[in-house]
Amino acid sequence: MDDEQWSRDRTARAEEARLVAARLHAEGAAGVLLTWVDNAGLTRVKGVPVRRLEHAAAWGVGMSPIFDVFLVDDSITESRFIGGPGGDLRLFPDLDRAVPLAAQPGWAWAPVDRYTQDGTPHPGCQRRFARRMVDRALALGLEFRCAFEVEWVAARADGPPEEIAYPTRGPAYGMGRVIDLSDCLRDLLRALDEQGIAVHQVHPEYAPGQYELSVAPEDPVAAADTCVLVRQTVRAVSARHGLRVSFAPAVEAGGVGNGGHLHLSLWRGGSNLCHGGTGPHGLTGEAEAFLAGVLAELPALVAVGAPGPGSPLRLVPSHWAGAYRCWGRENREAALRLVTGSSGEEGSAANVEVKCFDGAANPYLAVGAVIAAGLAGLEAGRTLPPEAHGDPATWPPEQAARLGVERLPQSLPEAIGHFERSELLREAMGEVLHEAFRAVRQGEAELYADATPEEVAAATRWRY
Structure with missing residues (x-):
């Protein structure tokens, strides 16, 4: 995707997120939990204030790719392509799935897709793998x-x-x-x-x-x-x-x-x-x-x-x-x-x-x-x-x-x-x-x- 197309998509995502954030705020949410599931089968999370959802949808939320090689006990291994302290990814919430959490008052939830910093899909994203299939x-x-x-x-x-x-x-x-x-x-x-x-x-x-x-x-x-x-x-x-x-x-x-x-x-x-x-x-x-x-x-x-x-x-x-x-x-x-x-x-x-x-x-x-x-x-x-x-x-x-x-x-x-x-x-x-x-x-x-x-x-x- 070229920079111009990515910019247009970013603007559309921000506008959609503004509407979603207003809905979640009206329903009492103060924050949104953004989750993905790692290769050990554990659900990992980053949270943002609901008023920050617009920025998160437009620019993503930073997260290291190292979590792709976390083990079940939180120790860390490495692969040929992933390992070490370097690099970063962006978590983009799926706004269609955003929902207030009934058992966690004040919180909402949305799953994420993971991208690189330049806007290309992260090849290690498990959710995108499912969608590709x-x-x-x-x-x-x-x-x-x-x-x-x-x-x-x-x-x-x-x-x-x-x-x-x-x-x-x-x-x-x-x-x-x-x-x-x-x-x-x-x-x-x-x-x-x-x-x-x-x-x-x-x-x-x-x-x-x-x-x-x-x-x-x-x-x-x-x-x-x-x-x-x-x-x-x-x-x-x-x-x-x-x-x-x-x-x-x-x-x-x-x-x-x-x-x-x-x-x-x-x-x-x-x-x-x-x-x-x-x-x-x-x-x-x-x-x-x-x-x-x-x-x-x-x-x-x-x-x-x-x-x-x-x-x-x-x-x-x-x-x-x-x-x-x-x-x-x-x-x-x-x-x-x-x-x-x-x-x-x-x-x-x-x-x-x-x-x-x-x-x-x-x-x-x-x-x-x-x-x-x-x-x-x-x-x-x-x-x-x-x-x-x-x-x-x-x-x-x-x-x-x-x-x-x-x-x-x-x-x-x-x-x-x-x-x-x-x-x-x-x-x-x-x-x-x-x-x-x-x-x-x-x-x-x-x-x-x-x-x-x-x-x-x-x-x-x-x-x-």
Whole structure:
């Protein structure tokens, strides 16, 4: 973009921001929190007074590129392209997503895109990567509807940091857990509604103190934005009720961790391609090829969607974690669960759930990488292998071999190896983002190489 065009865009952004700032101020906001998610899966932030939003939208807010190589414990590594104290970037808020935060009175929120100081897109920007993959699909006439499930574990905030003081001991999925945290969950629903988030359901989950919330599908970038906003709201509402929360993949070693399942459907011309076709369970040929592409790339995608030091502790068989590379209709042990919906609503409800992803994932990277893999499958005209029925952990080895079903990576180094060998993800992400992400994954693998499962869970449970 030339300087003249950039100047014109700056003027338009400033004018739009002036109107947005006036709205936010009228709704009681004193400041705006500008967030992005780094390669360790942590949400980072800079805040500006609401009256400064106009300047932020026109000129951006400064932030070092070094955060692209921060690890989960805030130690810093480096990649071939990013490292050291030099350089600067600019954070530009997405004004369309700016919203007052119901659980943080006086604050508003907006996600950002990151640019260089000369106005060119930062090649390491995770949000822009997701948008590039969406645009790649749009060029083929394809659209997506996506949503992330959010799971978390609640604990009393007054408990010792090294322990988990659960606020409820009710049974899994039990009404007792809702009663014990009734006021908190009610305030959460109210806050999300005030922020324009369409909640589909909320319920207790399997692990102690664990809950799950699902939302309406949106376009992929919006779905990732909403995931960030939902988690921030869960944390803020819980804090007002004397609770702290963990979205970590492994809150306790040996337990059932927090998933970050991605639901996705593929659309063309207003029609859901996951329904109405002649393929398995009504999949169209395009949807089957897309899902086959995702399935083929899953070992590398695990490094993106289940990337944390505690992720291998969650990704185990017979825990509904999707630990095997296979697919199946409503099979909760398959990494790809095909959801066809109830009779009569298949056209709107049919989708696929990527079950192997968890709460350590950067949602922008997760959705962008899945789209990249699916589009490669579409281009290659892939077909799905035979469907997996039941729990592969209970099968004799010859049955798994015959169906081509295998365990997904069981360690960070194994997942990193698949990621490094994936030319598909390297091309889609670009060298700068790919290398920074790889450096973070390698750094965290080395950081916790000698740690026990209990030490990994304890060190990371309150980081996410």
